[in-house]
Amino acid sequence: MVTLADVARRANVSKMTVSRVINHPEQVTDELKKLVFAAMHELDYRPNVAAKALAKNRTQIVKFFILEEISTVEPYYMNLLLGISLALSRHQYSLQLVANNSFDLGVCDGYIITGMRKSDYEWISRIEKPVILFGENLYGYDFVDTNNKKGGMLSTRYALSLGYDKVVFVGIDLKEAFEYSRERGYIQVMQESLKEPEIVRVENHSHKSQEMLQKNWEKYPKNTAFVCASDRIAVGIERAIQEKGANIPDDYGIIGYDGIFLDQVVSPRLTTIRQDVAKLGEICGEMLLNKIEQKGKKQGFKLLDPMLVKRETTRRKGGSEKS
Amino acid sequence: MVTLADVARRANVSKMTVSRVINHPEQVTDELKKLVFAAMHELDYRPNVAAKALAKNRTQIVKFFILEEISTVEPYYMNLLLGISLALSRHQYSLQLVANNSFDLGVCDGYIITGMRKSDYEWISRIEKPVILFGENLYGYDFVDTNNKKGGMLSTRYALSLGYDKVVFVGIDLKEAFEYSRERGYIQVMQESLKEPEIVRVENHSHKSQEMLQKNWEKYPKNTAFVCASDRIAVGIERAIQEKGANIPDDYGIIGYDGIFLDQVVSPRLTTIRQDVAKLGEICGEMLLNKIEQKGKKQGFKLLDPMLVKRETTRRKGGSEKS
DNA sequence: TTGTAGGCGTTATCAG
DNA sequence: CTGATAACGCCTACAA
Numbered sequence: 315m316v317t318l319a320d321v322a323r324r325a326n327v328s329k330m331t332v333s334r335v336i337n338h339p340e341q342v343t344d345e346l347k348k349l350v351f352a353a354m355h356e357l358d359y360r361p362n363v364a365a366k367a368l369a370k371n372r373t374q375i376v377k378f379f380i381l382e383e384i385s386t387v388e389p390y391y392m393n394l395l396l397g398i399s400l401a402l403s404r405h406q407y408s409l410q411l412v413a414n415n416s417f418d419l420g421v422c423d424g425y426i427i428t429g430m431r432k433s434d435y436e437w438i439s440r441i442e443k444p445v446i447l448f449g450e451n452l453y454g455y456d457f458v459d460t461n462n463k464k465g466g467m468l469s470t471r472y473a474l475s476l477g478y479d480k481v482v483f484v485g486i487d488l489k490e491a492f493e494y495s496r497e498r499g500y501i502q503v504m505q506e507s508l509k510e511p512e513i514v515r516v517e518n519h520s521h522k523s524q525e526m527l528q529k530n531w532e533k534y535p536k537n538t539a540f541v542c543a544s545d546r547i548a549v550g551i552e553r554a555i556q557e558k559g560a561n562i563p564d565d566y567g568i569i570g571y572d573g574i575f576l577d578q579v580v581s582p583r584l585t586t587i588r589q590d591v592a593k594l595g596e597i598c599g600e601m602l603l604n605k606i607e608q609k610g611k612k613q614g615f616k617l618l619d620p621m622l623v624k625r626e627t628t629r630r631k632g633g634s635e636k637s
Numbered sequence: 638m639v640t641l642a643d644v645a646r647r648a649n650v651s652k653m654t655v656s657r658v659i660n661h662p663e664q665v666t667d668e669l670k671k672l673v674f675a676a677m678h679e680l681d682y683r684p685n686v687a688a689k690a691l692a693k694n695r696t697q698i699v700k701f702f703i704l705e706e707i708s709t710v711e712p713y714y715m716n717l718l719l720g721i722s723l724a725l726s727r728h729q730y731s732l733q734l735v736a737n738n739s740f741d742l743g744v745c746d747g748y749i750i751t752g753m754r755k756s757d758y759e760w761i762s763r764i765e766k767p768v769i770l771f772g773e774n775l776y777g778y779d780f781v782d783t784n785n786k787k788g789g790m791l792s793t794r795y796a797l798s799l800g801y802d803k804v805v806f807v808g809i810d811l812k813e814a815f816e817y818s819r820e821r822g823y824i825q826v827m828q829e830s831l832k833e834p835e836i837v838r839v840e841n842h843s844h845k846s847q848e849m850l851q852k853n854w855e856k857y858p859k860n861t862a863f864v865c866a867s868d869r870i871a872v873g874i875e876r877a878i879q880e881k882g883a884n885i886p887d888d889y890g891i892i893g894y895d896g897i898f899l900d901q902v903v904s905p906r907l908t909t910i911r912q913d914v915a916k917l918g919e920i921c922g923e924m925l926l927n928k929i930e931q932k933g934k935k936q937g938f939k940l941l942d943p944m945l946v947k948r949e950t951t952r953r954k955g956g957s958e959k960s
Numbered sequence: 961t962t963g964t965a966g967g968c969g970t971t972a973t974c975a976g
Numbered sequence: 977c978t979g980a981t982a983a984c985g986c987c988t989a990c991a992a
Contacts (some may be wrong), residue, residue: 315694317969328979333971343977362745363696365969367687369982371638374687375731384719389712389898396707399734403743408698408731411722420726421683520902546902553904556879575712576902579843579869581876640985650964656987665978666961691968964991969984976979 316357325353336361349545363406375422376402376602380413382429386518388544390574391428394448397595398426405603419443424602430455431490442618444605448598450491450615456605458598460589461617464491466499468622469541469569469587475508476629478539478567484523484551485543487515496543496571516547523550524557531558539628544578552627568627572621582597582626589620639680648676656931659684678819686729698745699725703736705752709841711867713897713914714751717771720918721749728926742766748947749924753778754813767928771921772858773814773938779928781921784895784940785815789822791945792864792910797830799952801862807846808866810838819866819894828880839870846873847880854881862890870897871907875950891950896943905949912943 322329327346353359361560367374378398380387399409410422419425424444427434435453438445441517447457466483473481483500486493497513504511514530516522523542526563527534527550534540542548548570555566560584562568570577573588601613645652657665658673665673676682683855690697696924701721703710722732733745742748747767750757754926758776761768770780789806796804806823809816820836827834837853838843846865850857850873857863865871871893885891893900896911924936 318971319969329970330972330979331977334978337971341977346978362691362969363698363744364687364690365984366971368685368691368968368986369970369972371984372687380719384716387715387883389715392710392712392714392718393707395718396736398702399732403735408733409722410726410731411719412726413719421686427963456804521904524904549902550904579872579899580872581844581847608834638985641987642985652986652990653963654961660987664961670961688968689987691970692985692987694968779980899964962992964989966987966989969986972983973981974979975981976977 315362317362318359320357321350321353321359324357324551329471353392356532361406364444366406372606373421373423374406374407375410376599377410377412377420377422377425378434379425379427380411380429381415381427381431381434384413387429388546388572388574389576390589391574393545393574393591394428394595394598397592397597399595400592401596401599401603403549407599407603419551424606426598426602431488444610446598446602446613449592450495450617453492456601456613457615458594458601459492459615459617460594460620462495462620463499464617464618465571465587465589466496466541466553467503468499468620469571470500470503472585472622472628473539473541473567473569473625474503475507476539476599476631477537478534478629479537480512481509481541482534482541482548483511483513483541484526485513485515486518486547488518491527494544500541516550518544518546520546520553521552523547524554525550525555528557534566536565538558538565539569541569543571545570545572545574545584545586548586548627549576549580552580552582552584562628563627567629568626577623585625585628586623587620588623590618638685639682639803640685641682643680643786644673644676644682648672652947664914665845681878684729689729696744696940697920698733699730699742700733700735700745700748702748702750703734703752704738704754704757707736710752710899711869711895712899713895713912716787716897717918717921720920721922722913722918723915724919724922724926727770730922730926747929749921749925752937754811767925767933768797769921769925769928769936771917773818773940775814779924780938780942781917781924782815782938782940783917783943785943786822786825787940788894788910788912788943789819789864790826791822792894793823795825795908795945795947795951796864796890797826797832798890799862799890799954800859800860801952803835804832804862804864806834806836806864806866807849807870808838809841809870812840815872816866823864841867841869842874843869846870847851847877848873850874850877851880857889859865859883859888862892864892866894868893868895868907868909869896871909872899874904875903875905875907884952886952890952893950900946900948906929908948908951909946910943911946913941917941 428448570586577584751771893909900907
């Protein structure tokens with residue numbers, strides 16, 4: 315195993331100079347830096363994480379809390395984790411996952427928390443180490459999310475542009491910020507278009523949205539588009555329409571939200587709002603590492619713009635659009 | 638921070654005695670052990686992972702390699718990861734995820750690898766640190782999986798018991814061990830029942846199995862059951878049958894394989910073979926930790942029995958069965 | 961069975 | 977700007 319000392323010997327400097335080249339390069343002359351880098355490269359030096367952690371009184375571990383029922387967790391979480399892990403690895407951090415509401419905080423340098431609901435506010439506020447939330451919130455916690463309002467605007471605007479007469483928002487029956495933001499985007503675009511918003515909310519299960527539409531079928535005449543707050547909901551809407559024998563996308567349009575996995579596995583494939591979840595994960599990781607580095611300093615929030623993915627549950631305007 | 642030294646002082650023993658109580662309790666008298674445990678408890682002592690790692694020349698890190706295209710990865714991987722992480726955490730290990738075929742092995746104590754194909758054999762065999770595969774293989778690597786043959790037998794036997802006349806196996810178009818095992822289970826039960834096996838293979842996408850069935854619809858008369866090698870495939874089969882306006886489960890039965898997420902999100906809900914993926918993950922983690930502890934000693938393999946989950950894509954025999 | 965001394969690889973601190 | 981020294985908390989090896 316190559317250590318700092320080996321590199322130091324090779325470069326004819328002290329261990330401290332090597333250490334500084336790594337951690338405080340601005341304190342070292344360019345000349346020495348060059349020498350040291352060369353030596354590190356020749357010897358293929360890999361810093362020893364444990365030693366660093368010990369010396370700095372760190373763990374180099376981040377915990378990822380999933381507060382939702384794991385069975386209802388969206389499949390895109392896998393991508394989120396990949397992104398997080400990527401960012402952490404770059405800084406020699408690694409990951410522990412915590413689910414099932416085991417409130418044991420354990421030993422680590424910081425937390426990424428997802429699926430926070432109002433009721434979690436209290437105990438999260440007690441955590442002393444740095445925390446970043448995945449998912450927007452109104453409690454002042456630092457967070458990362460897609461721009462949910464923009465997502466709602468994107469899909470609504472697109473539905474209107476395709477000439478659907480009635481555009482209904484099918485939301486998730488949760489009083490949470492991300493949901494309100496998507497609805498706000500919908501409402502804003504509707505009002506700008508001088509249309510009356512119409513929102514219905516269901517649990518985030520395909521069978522619930524399916525049931526909702528079956529029961530209220532007569533409320534939705536032909537030429538209606540359903541702008542949904544999740545792909546799960548969109549899938550249920552799609553099934554209900556198919557059951558009625560109506561035509562998708564000519565009579566009815568559907569736009570989902572999430573764009574990972576589920577959208578691909580139905581037929582016709584969902585037009586949806588895609589979030590770059592892996593990227594979001596990366597940003598989460600970086601933000602947390604910064605916060606750790608800065609002794610818990612507030613980081614604010616970061617919103618990533620979502621994209622519209624045009625597929626088979628909405629009409630074509632004509633022209634060639636990507637599938 | 639409470640250290641070994643603090644505990645030692647409190648218990649009026651040396652640091653080494655405390656260390657021994659933790660790592661080699663058999664070398665310490667019961668009397669002292671009691672004292673030490675009491676002291677640890679009173680002080681809420683938590684061992685410092687970094688220090689331990691440094692002293693033992695370990696990293697306390699395990700890498701998880703995903704060799705499949707991440708976009709085709711099954712949603713159940715999230716549960717697998719939770720299981721792995723749980724096992725690792727118990728032994729103060731943490732996790733790094735690696736995807737996108739970045740062949741950088743990095744620094745860690747061992748690897749869990751999933752999605753290995755024949756072409757990966759070569760480079761995996763070069764890895765010096767302990768490796769456990771998730772997914773059965775014929776190359777002598779230690780692995781953890783469900784009993785795929787048993788899974789194939791379970792679903793085939795159930796289909797036959799429900800009186801479906803023809804029972805067809807819709808497999809995944811991959812020359813891999815897990816697929817062969819599922820097929821073997823199917824074939825064995827068919828032969829025991831003096832029925833002719835009939836196997837068709839498609840890519841593991843719902844649209845592919847759907848297409849297959851659309852094209853070959855006339856081959857499958859009423860009273861056929863499709864035993865599928867994945868829920869994805871089963872979902873496509875279900876859609877194709879519905880398109881034809883045939884009745885599920887009376888005219889046609891469907892049984893999937895995996896039992897996480899996808900089975901719940903279609904309608905009617907899939908009868909399927911469920912794997913306890915989180916448990917599998919836990920076992921993976923434990924097996925790897927053992928292997929690390931035993932300096933790379935061969936661990937063999939561990940198969941977990943899958944379960945049949947009876948839902949709505951197969952007939953009822955009568956009686957009350959869980960949904 | 962228990963204790964002592966030394967070292968694991970890194971970084972902070974202080975001196976030059 | 978660079979170097980020597982002393983931690984960081986634990987474990988191995990050896991001594992008692």
